[in-house]
Amino acid sequence: VKAFPKAKYYRDYREMFDKEHKNFDAVSVSTPDHSHAIQTLAAMQLGKHVYVQKPLTHDIHEARILTAAAKKYKVVTQMGNQGASNDGARQMKEWYEAGLIGDVHTVYAWTNRPVWPQGIPWPSTKAEIPKELDWNLWLGTAPDKDYVDKLVPFNWRGWWDYGTGALGDMGCHLIEAPFSVLNLKYAKEVEASVGSVYVDEFKRGYFPESCPPSSHVTLKFPKTNKTKGDVTMHWMDGGIQPERPAELEANETFGDGGNGTLFIGTKGKMMAETYSANPKLLPLSRNKDIKVPEKYARVKDGANGHYAQWVEAAIAGYGKQEVSSPFEIAGPLT
Incomplete structure (x- = not known):
């Protein structure tokens, strides 16, 4: 202003x-x-x-x-x-092309999101529309509904009419590195399992308007010019994490604690935090003597x-x- x-x-x-x-x-x-x-x-x-x-x-x-x-x-x-502009994605690409972990066949990406309500029913009580908000304009192409409390500016992420859940919110940050390093394009198979919410004894809630509280999605990608065969990628959200690598010591952080990406190759493993930050070879002792030349230009x-x-x-x-x-x-x- x-x-x-x-x-x-x-x-x-x-x-x-x-x-x-x-x-x-x-x-x-x-x-x-x-x-x-x-x-x-x-x-x-x-x-x-x-x-x-x-x-x-x-x-x-x-x-x-x-x-x-x-x-x-x-x-x-x-x-x-x-994260696509981070040094980490380029560094992992250089490590992979130098053969440090062999041929990658499996990738895990996980997040502690959602950190907003999901797996819940649409509120039955309409709320007063904030005076700063043009509700009809905000809805845009979405179905016409009454405004509900705390939907904006953040919690809309948990509703399919407006958001895409934890996968849509964090997937582009955590899956970008596998796409870049392995030159992945389109998955040929997708399978998903989602968490349940129980509203009473043995009574599972059914809330199709809301994204699930947690999920494990398995995607299979066809062979690329960077892999020798198909690649299986596991996406996990809602606090679900893959098995902790045996190469990590008890006091060593897996990813960044709540989020991360893990590449599993025929000769080793590497992992990174959110935004492809701080990539590391496993075990961590391997990072002391890495001598791989910088091949890809870094973004300022x-x-x-x-x-x-x-x-x-x-x-x-x-x-x-x-x-x-x-x-x-x-x-x-x-």
Whole structure:
């Protein structure tokens, strides 16, 4: 406000696009998941470069539409999974290509999310709409419902109409490294098991509007140019974690404690924290004498430079500078 006191404010992005599209070059989308695709596509159709928070979209169909649109409209795109710009993902890629853990066949990614309510019924009591909130505009393409307490600004993540649960919220941060290191594309098989909530003795609750309280999803990816065979990936949320590697000592942290990614190869293992941060070979003693040359250029300021990388690429113009998570990568990842 102090830097641009004459800037105009709009509640409705459509009105802003109609009136101001000649006055801006790029759009940053930080709305709830269910609004990402329609807002992003509208900006791209105006020829605007776009930065979109993760997950890229609310469903698979939307992800495919935006992936194709990026190529069609020739704009600079970036998803907000800042770990894609971290040094860690590039370092693990260098380690893997140097053969330090052999051929990866299994990957685990896990998170302590959700840290918001999930696996619950939609509240039966309507609440007063905050005076700052245009509820109808916020709903956008979602079904019309009464406003309920504490849905905004955070807990919408636990409802399928607006969010994508723990997998959508954290998957792009934790699964990005396996996609980058192993060049994964599309899963050929998916199997899921979710936690249950009991509302009475032997009476399991059924709340289809809400994302599950926990899940274990197994995805099988076909062989890539970086693997010798198929890759099995396990996603775990709600506090579920994979078996602790035997190589870790009792006082050594697995991932970052609540989240992490583990690669299992034919010759060893490596793990990382959220955002691909602090990668380590297992056992940790292997990290003392690593001599693998730096092969991939680092992004200035790593994860903190992710947004600036997109800004600089947008100023340079389409196809002039590389970004870490363009839609051709972010779409399949989402």
